[in-house]
Amino acid sequence: MxxxxxxxxxxxxxxxxxxxxxxxxxxxxxxxxxxxxxxxxxxxxxxxxxxxxxxxxxxxxxxxxxxxxVGAPISVDFAEVEHLVRMESLGNAFDTEELSAWADRASAEVPVDAYLCELKIDGLAVDLVYEKGRLVRAATRGDGRVGEDITLNVRTIGVVPEQLDESVRPAPELLEVRGEVFLPVEDFAELNRRITEDGSHAPFANPRNAAAGSLRQKDPRVTATRPLSMIVHGVGAYVPAGHSEAEGGRGVDAPASAPEEVKLTSQSKTYRLLGEWGLPLSDRYRVVSTMDEVREYVSYYQAHRHDPAYEIDGIVVKVDDFALQRRLGSTSRAPRWAIAYKYPPEEVTTKLVDIKVGVGRTGRVTPYGVMEPVVVAGSEVEFATLHNGQEVARKGVRIGDTVVLRKAGDVIPEIVGPVLDLRDGTEREFVMPQRCPECDTELGQQKEGDVDLRCPNARSCPGQLRERIAFIAGRKALDIEALGYVAATALTQPLEPAEPPLRDEGDLFDLTVEQLLPIRTHVLDPDTTEPKTDPRTGEPKVVSFFANLKGEPKKTVEKLFDQLEEAKSKPLWRVLVSLSIRHVGPRAAEDLARHFRSMDAIRSATEEELASVDGIGPTIAASIREWFAVDWHSEIVRKWAAAGVRMEDEGQAPGSRVLEGVTVVVTGSLEGFTRDGAKEAVAECGGRSTASVSKKTGFVVVGDAPGSKYDKAVKLGVPVLDEAGFRVLLSQGPEAAEKLRTNPVEEPE
Known part of the structure; x- marks a missing residue:
């Protein structure tokens, strides 16, 4: 033809x-x-x-x-800047045959003996320019040649160094690096929860879009509140230290007179140099010599797609040697020396059977979809959030639609939108209810402009109280394993004639066995708050949660009281989180506890004093003052204090402030501490835990299977401690721990 x-x-x-x-x-x-x-x-x-x-x-x-x-159009809201070296887009392979075809084309032109494989982060491509080691510009990719200047916003990202680390070797005269800015999956879920609760923003569709929206904020202070991170994956312009731009030219070529150790000869060597200069790198890339090994890497991460803290949508494979990259060159669309292997999307279609609503711990009434069960991302899904009534309208979904459902990792399943071509006219619109589904109180907006409807019956609404009690038991609050969702339901919504033992959470630490034994309750599905059905009778499932058939306490009762007693000694920040103050999550609570040290000091602080604390700001400060202004809220704190719940962090142990001003990084698994437990131990001693190692890090604590943080600590000469040394650090302070460091102190030449 x-x-x-x-x-x-x-x-x-x-x-x-x-x-x-x-x-x-x-x-x-x-x-x-x-x-x-x-x-x-x-x-x-x-x-x-x-x-x-x-x-x-x-x-x-x-x-x-x-x-x-390449990329998206340029917005007129930000100044346009030209990249020093064009940012290219990658070609895609959607199956192993296309991947093999790419490798065959490359090896037919040049002999390839090493490939670098790395994760394709689902984030926003960013270009950074350093002059004499200082960050002078950050820009979006834009069309590949011209991007938008977002320097002030990028400077709010903690892992991006303002000044390159020169402790190992001098910084280059000029360095242009490319990387991906992203939101870790857990932080994304927390961000969406926070912004939907306060009504300040419609929820983001996924972490990638949240990262893009965060970087394009006109006020860098807003960007600073978003937990963005970055991983570097390439170099544009490069001029080594001591050479002029005319000698170095543009691109990765260094002058012939440059020392061998600073010449960029391969992708993997470049990563080592970038790591020495303190730039954030992935610890999951691998250099392999055969395509069989490339395919093994691709297969491994397809099965372990959710192991990284960030979302990935595939694997990037590059010819490692830069000389071979130059010989292979590029098409008008993409480089011939690299390709992106794209994993299948984690989206499916299913029938939306109904849209119902549930009430959360802060009174927000949230619609959710009830669907024909479908397997997505390895688990069966029957329910998915729809955030609020405006979001239902924006997405245009109707009851009876066939909808696209997405689920990534542990993120709550989300309905993306309807498949319009499959509508047959039987679908019907959803209407938000006007009264609370739990207590029948009229719903309304908490403040003008809110996108959410809320139940104002905060104290007496059984649904809100149940959710608050279940939240208190969670890992981010007081971590009471025996107080699960069924127990929270039993304590707040027992079947008649029993009276609920909890009028509000203030009664939690005054519970008695006698209150618990008569309680019988429906078992509620935590996704829907609807009673589960007994498969034998078809009736709502009823359980006697605390008593056995003889009417005696179950073993779980003793466990519950033991854990409630243990919870009384948890650090102040966990107590703060457990109060369900709007906007006060774990990070804000840690900042408040570190600054004020006691609940009384927080309660007495003015709004201006609260807002002046690093990481707090006016919105959280106002929310705290509003919470304590409610009588029954203050009564909760009084009851907990009377029951022996810890209300201050000072004076808990000898030498409890021995780490004041000291930053500690923990990597690997410790036998005697969980990750959260190690972090809390540092905080109780007045120190601060961070996730990245720098010259300012005081100590790096290393357990089993440490990551690249250990290597970074050794290169920078940061003291490294094993678990025994960590315990000495906590009890006796930095001077004693310094004697137990496991890495040698390098003597100056």
Whole structure:
């Protein structure tokens, strides 16, 4: 069959080409704003269709075509900056055959003896420029040649150094690095919870869009409240120390006169140098010599996709040697020396059977979808959040729709949108209720402009109390394993004639066995708060949670009281989190506890004093003052204090402030401490725990299977302690622990 005549393109093909270009440009723009309306898989399908059209009719290809551009359009809200070296986009492989075909093409031109494999982080590409070791500019990728200046926002990201570390070797005259900015999955879930609770922002669709939206804030102070991180994965312009830009040129070539140790000869060597300069690197990349090993790496992370703290959507494979990269070169679209292997999207379709609502611990009433059960991301899903009534309307979902469902890792399953082509006219609109589903109180907005409806009956609403009690038991609060969701239901919503033993959470530490034994309750599904059904009778399932068939206390009762007693000695920040003060999560609670040291000091502080604490700010400060202004809230604190709950962090142990001003990093597994337990131990001694190692780090504590943080500590000469040394650090302080460091002190030359 002969090729089509490029000069005579059928009208319908031109029209479809124009439509695809417009649609893809629109999707790119929406994605860049952090508000996508299609999935990655749908976008990829549209791009494949456009490329197919242009392959058949090359005359349609122009510089404005989405196939010839990288990334998203440039917003006029930020100054445009030109990258020193163009940022290229990667070609994609969607199966191992396409991956092998890429490798065959590359090896047919040059002999490839090493490939570098790394995770493809689902974040926002960013370009950083350092001059004489100082960060002078940060920009988005934009169209690959011109991006947007986001320097002030990037400077709020803790892992991005303002000044390169020169403790190992001098910083380059010029260094342009590329990387991916992202939100860790757990932090993303917390961010969405926070912004939907306070009504300040519609929830983000996923961590990638949250990162993009956070970097494009006009006020860097807003960006600073978002827990962004970054991993570097490439270099643009590079001029070693002691050489001029004219000698070094642009790109990774160093002058011939440059010392061998600072020449960038391979991707893997470049990573070692970047790590020495303090730039954030992945500890999961691997250099292999065969394509069989590449495929093993791809297969491993497809099965362990959710092991990293961040979302990934595939693997990037690069020819490791820079000389071979230059010989392979690039097409107009992408480099020939690298490819992205894309994993299948974690999205499925299913029928939306109903939309119901549940009430949360702060009174927010949230719609959720009830669906025909479907397996997604390795688990069966029947319920998915819809955030609020406005979000239901924005997504355009109706009861009876076939919907696209997405679930990534441990993030709550989310309905992306309806499949419009499958509607048959039987679907019906959802209407938000006007009264609380738990206590029948009229719903309303807590403040003008809120997107959420809330139940104002905070103290007496059984649904809110149940959720607050269950939250207190969680790992981020007082961590009471025996106080699970069924127990929280039993304590707040027993079947008649029993009276609920908890009028509010203030009564929690005054419970008695006599109160618990008569209680019988429905077993509620924590996803829906609806009673579970007994499969034998078809009736709601009823249990006597605390008593056995003889009416005697179950073993769980003794366990519950033991753990309640243990919870009384938990540090102040956990007590603060357990009060369910809006916006006060673990990070804010730690900052407050570290600064004020006691509940009385926090309660007595003015709004201005609270707002002045690092990490707090006016919104959290106002929320704290509002909470303590409610009489029954203050009564909770009084009852807990009377029951022996710890209300201050000072004077708990001899030498409890021995780590004042000291930063500690823990890596690997410790026998005597959980990760949270080690962090709490440091905080109780007045120290601060961080996740990254720098010259300012006081000590690095190393357990089993430590990561790259250990290597970084050794290079920087930061004292390294084993678990025994850590215990000495906590009890006797830095001077005593310094004598037990396991890495030698390097004598100056």
């Amino acid at each position: 002969s090729a089509p005549d490029n000069t005579t393109v059928p009208h319908e093909v031109r029209a479809r080409h124009a439509e695809l270009c417009r649609e893809l440009d629109d999707h790119s723009y929406r994605y860049y704003l952090g508000r996508p309306i299609v999935s990655d898989a749908e976008y990829d399908q549209l791009m494949l269709e456009l490329r197919d059209v242009e392959d058949r009719y090359p005359i349609l290809v122009s510089q404005d075509s989405p196939t010839q551009k």
